[in-house]
Amino acid sequence: MKKRLITSALPYVNNIPHLGNLIQVLSADVFARFCRQRGYETLYVCGTDEYGTATETKAREEGISPRELCDRFNAIHTEIYKWFGIQFDHFGRTSRQVQTEIVQDMFKKIYDNGYITQHTIEQLYSEKSDMFLADRYVRGTCPHCGYQEARGDQCENCGKLLEPTDLIDPKSQIDGTTPVVRQTKHLYINLPAIKDKLEAWIQTASVKGKWAKNAIQMTQGWIRDGLKERAITRDLKWGIPVPLAGFEHKVFYVWFDAPIGYISISADYTPEWKSWWKDTKDVELFQFIGKDNIPFHTVIFPASQIASGDNWTMLHHMSSTEFLNYEAGKFSKSKGVGVFGTDARDTGIPADVWRFYIFYNRPETSDYTFTWKDFQEKVNKELIGNLGNLVNRTLSFWNRFFPLASLELDLSIPLIADFHQQVKAAQVRTSEFLEWANLRDGFRNIFEISGMGNKLFQDNEPWKLRNNDPELARNILVSLLFLIRDLAIMVRPYMPASSDAILGVLGLDTQNVAWSTLAQWQLWPGPSEFAKPDLLFVQLEDDLIETLRLRFAGSQAEREARQNDAESKAQADAQAEILAPDQKVALSLEDQFTKSVELRVAKIVDIARHPDAEKLYIETLDDGSGTVRTIVSGLVPHYSEDQLLGKNIIVVANLKPAKLRGVVSAGMLLAASAPKPEGGEKVEVIFAPDAKPGDQVYLEGHSASGPCPTISIDNFFAIPLHCDNRNVLLGTTRLLVADKALVTHEVLNGEIG
Secondary structure, X not given: OOEEEEEEOOOEOOOOOEHXXXXXXXXXXHHHHHHHHHOOEEEEEEEEEOOOHHHHHHHHHHOOOHHXXXXXXXXXXXHHHHHOOOOOOEXXXXXXXXXXXXXXHHHHHHHHOOOEEEEEEEEEEEOOOOXXXXXXXXXXXXXXXXXXXXXXXXXXXXXXXOOHHHOEEEEEOOOOOOOXXXXXXXXXXXXXXXXXXXXXXXXXXXXHOOOOHHHHHHHHHHHHOOOOOEEOEEOOOXXXXXXXXXXXXXXXXXXXXXXXXXXXXXXXXXXXXXXXXXXXXXXXXXXXXXXXXXXXXXXXXXXXXXXXXOOOOOEEEEEEEOOEEEOOEEOEOOOOEOOEXXXXXXXXXXXXXHHHHHHHOOOOOOOEEEOHHHHHHHHHHHHHHHHHHHHHHHHHHHHHHOOOOOOOOOOOOHHHHHHHHHHHHHHHHHHHHHHOOOHHHHHHHHHHHHHHHHHHHHHHOHHHHHHHOHHHHHXXXXXXXXXXXXXXXXXXXXXXXXXXHHHHHHOOOOOOOOHHHOOOOOOOOOOOOOOOOOOOOOOOOHHHHHHHHHHOOOOHHHHHHHHHHHHHHHHHHHHHOOOOHHHOOOOOHHHHOEOOEEEEEEEEEEEEEOOOOOOXXXXXXXXXXXXXXXXXXXXXXXXXXXXXXXXXXEEEOOOOOEEEOOEEEOOEEOEEEEEOOOOOEEEEEOEOOOOOOOOEOEEEOEOOOOOOOEEOHHHHHOOOEEEEOOEEEEOOEEEEEOOEEOEOOOOOOEEEO
């Protein structure tokens, strides 16, 4: 029995995966499901890649620990993969202790075998923060194009690769200071010393394992250009400590330790992990990655395995895809462009439909561009018009005209025998494609087989034949029933829920899906009566597709802005309902301050980031009522949690609660805003340090002990409040609280909202 060890590129943990990222995890899932159906002993492992600069950077930006960030995104990844129906044997994490143990053990062996060197390099250092700065912690002016916000590793404007020391006027993104150049020592894996052994292995493995063309070309390019020593340590805190004297304060570079995560995740799953990773005779390692990760799986990781001296299971077959692009551009996690896993779920379109589209167009030999129009056409034409149509028309016709007929098939009838042989030959081709993880070709071949069934039905017109030759009509229908059973088995790796639905209508066991049962058409394996077929899939209508295209256009930031605008409008509309129609008239200044909007002091007693919106805080308030109040505000770009926690603010206390990105917000706080001379906007929360929770805000000349002073909702949302010479005014009248004027400290003149 074959043993298939299957991995997919470990998804990086600091972002939500988009469809382009999901291809690798889904591809490995399809292949693993196929291997199980073939009866192979199969282990599919994956997990979140959690160490490195990007994680530490994002955690610092959010004001949380890297562990907290990893916990949050690991849960998000896990939920997305569950929704897509991915069947891991184990989905783990590289931040587990077993990863540290295995990485350090492999490093020690590589070091002892003489394949580790040391070099001193110059790196930017923050004297204020007392730390060397990773590339992404530095921004400055690009020396090539003059872009003033270039990162230390690459200019986002002109695309040129950079070193942090290349930047003009570099600034630390941690503390805003100008870093200095200092020397630091790092460890390197000596790839040139391993080259001969590595090259000999590549020459054999790439042929025996039938590597993808792009994998071979990119690997040969690295070898041809000359291997160089490659750094394996970084000056970070979040990572695996280096077990070597003099390097105690450094961690391993993520691309040294991440591929070793395949091994540690296996070890985290089973104590028998060595039977998978140190059994070079019986185990075949299949790895699924995108083309940008090829060198790390064909050069860096194998070189580390070879240099360690252990007898590791090494790459057998590399299934590497090209890029999946989005509409007119590229999928991008950093820019938030494309359809992300949570987006796909929120469309209401079933996971199997997304799985269908991804594999029908899997970019195996060239890039492929996702467009909403293409998505609609492929689903409606192939998934529904081909497979769905065959299932529905066959079962409907059988139930109507042959409900109690025999399911015995006469393979001596020439038409039936010829059709059976054609299908059988096509199924063999599907098996051959899938054996070497040619998933798109295998999938499309399945739909060609489905098309053969539709052609048999259409060409022979059983609605006529049932009167002229009912026995032949019955045999045609029975052949199609067997074919549908086989199609359910073959599509199972790709669309497991749809396979269950088809087998369920046929009354067949959803667990009896062995690949070996294909083309066995002599004896029907289930009941002779079938349930009424429901529509397997729903047509994607023009209105839905256009709505989704507009909804997911642009970056995540642009989408969030549109969403916030829509929610603000909805909230304003809801608040307008507070006034009766006859109240919506021009009011005097005094009347404006006696109707609708109540302003009170509240203290922020707790604050947290919104889990689904990067710019929003969720604040818990003490408003003096005896019960806590929760509001949502877009202050992340302007204040840290520490700058807001414990502060007294002014809150609109009688607004109707509204959901903002899924969280109910019972009110809104007041803040002043004004344009900056250099561009952008300055936002300042209006604090009331001398008041106490529950104190009312009132017009100068009124009494806080009188009737509750409020402001007309219409005038409030028209933003009648403003600050002039730092006084908060309604028209020309100051607002007071606790006998003191409300004032701003940084915004001299601006609007209040």
